[in-house]
Amino acid sequence: QQPVQSPQAVILREGEDAVINCSSSKALYSVHWYRQKHGEAPVFLMILLKGGEQKGHDKISASFNEKKQQSSLYLTASQLSYSGTYFCGTEISNTGKLIFGQGTTLQVKP
Amino acid sequence: DTGVSQDPRHKITKRGQNVTFRCDPISEHNRLYWYRQTLGQGPEFLTYFQNEAQLEKSRLLSDRFSAERPKGSFSTLEIQRTEQGDSAMYLCASSPQGSQPQHFGDGTRLSIL
Numbered sequence: 547q548q549p550v551q552s553p554q555a556v557i558l559r560e561g562e563d564a565v566i567n568c569s570s571s572k573a574l575y576s577v578h579w580y581r582q583k584h585g586e587a588p589v590f591l592m593i594l595l596k597g598g599e600q601k602g603h604d605k606i607s608a609s610f611n612e613k614k615q616q617s618s619l620y621l622t623a624s625q626l627s628y629s630g631t632y633f634c635g636t637e638i639s640n641t642g643k644l645i646f647g648q649g650t651t652l653q654v655k656p
Numbered sequence: 657d658t659g660v661s662q663d664p665r666h667k668i669t670k671r672g673q674n675v676t677f678r679c680d681p682i683s684e685h686n687r688l689y690w691y692r693q694t695l696g697q698g699p700e701f702l703t704y705f706q707n708e709a710q711l712e713k714s715r716l717l718s719d720r721f722s723a724e725r726p727k728g729s730f731s732t733l734e735i736q737r738t739e740q741g742d743s744a745m746y747l748c749a750s751s752p753q754g755s756q757p758q759h760f761g762d763g764t765r766l767s768i769l
Contacts, residue, residue, distance in 0.1 A: 548698075576755050587747065587760040588699065595755070634697045634760075642675030642687050643712060646698030 547571050549636045551647035558624050559565060560653050566619040566650045568634030575618040577610050577633040581628075591619075620643055624654045659762035662748050668767045669738055676734045678769065679763045681750030688731050689758060690723055690745040699747055705731060706754075735766075743768045 549570040556564050568577060574611055576595045580588040592603070594610035602608065605622045621628055631651045635644030661680040669675055681688050686707050690701035702721065703713040707728035713721075720738075725731040735742055745765050749758040 576756070580760075587762050590759065591759040592756070593757060634726055635698075637755060640755050641704075641712070642689070642751060642756070642758070643690060643704055644689075644699075644758065646691075648694075649698050 548645055549634055549647040550633055551650050552633060553650060554558040554648070555651045556653070558575055558652065560626060560654055560656055561652075563624050563637075564621045564624060564652060566621075566632050566634075566652070568617045568619075570636050572615065572638055574610075574612070574634075574636050577608075577640050578637065578655040579617075579619050580635065580646075581630045582631040582649075591632075591635065595597045600639050621652070622656070626650075626654050628646065628652060629654045660748055660750055660759050662746075662764050664764055665762065666765045666767070668769065671738055671740060672769050673738055674734065675766065676732055676736060677766075678730060678732050679744055679748030679750075680730045681748070682759055685750035685752055685759075687708070687751045687754060687758075688725055688754075689749045689751075690731070690733050691749065692714045693747055693763070694743075695744045696765035700744075702733070734736075736766050738766075740768050742766060744752060 579591040583587040610617045631649045689704040693699045704726040714732040719738045721734045745763045747763045749760045751758045
């Protein structure tokens with residue numbers, strides 16, 4: 547079952563914040579976040595394992611609510627380089643097999 | 657540090673032909689994954705390997721698709737009797753083990769005439 551991401555698209559000005567959500571109808575073992583720029587391969591951002599932890603580096607962080615089977619990606623003080631499509635990949639059991647959402651397109655304008 | 661390498665980058669073929677793609681994972685990565693991505697969609701899981709063993713193949717995948725990973729190093733994905741609907745970007749990723757970051761290659765873009 548494919549996870550649902552929201553919103554589908556976001557347009558920001560530099561310095562603004564954004565939140566991208568990922569919801570699954572199935573119990574999750576982990577959630578992975580990737581960013582993909584046009585014509586390039588997806589690039590790993592972070593993994594959240596079940597346990598409701600929150601992770602972050604630089605101005606990008608994420609949380610995982612195990613009870614709600616939801617994860618959120620937080621981008622603060624956005625930069626032009628944050629532009630791209632963000633995908634969450636959900637893992638149901640400890641196999642590494644990821645089911646990706648449909649993506650959220652983020653555009654950061656000067 | 658060599659990343660995941662895929663070959664060819666682009667493949668154009670006529671409907672009905674067979675095609676084979678190659679993926680060289682990051683050395684010492686035991687897990688290797690194949691995904692397919694179409695425009696505006698997230699990567700779709702196809703199959704994955706733990707060393708040379710193929711652990712799972714998507715039920716959505718027709719019998720025309722086959723993948724191998726002999727000796728647990730590089731992997732090949734073959735599509736027989738290609739159809740228009742096979743046009744997509746085929747991505748390969750590798751990781752040390754399951755539930756660890758997957759590093760993607762640049763993909764092979766397949767176009768069916």
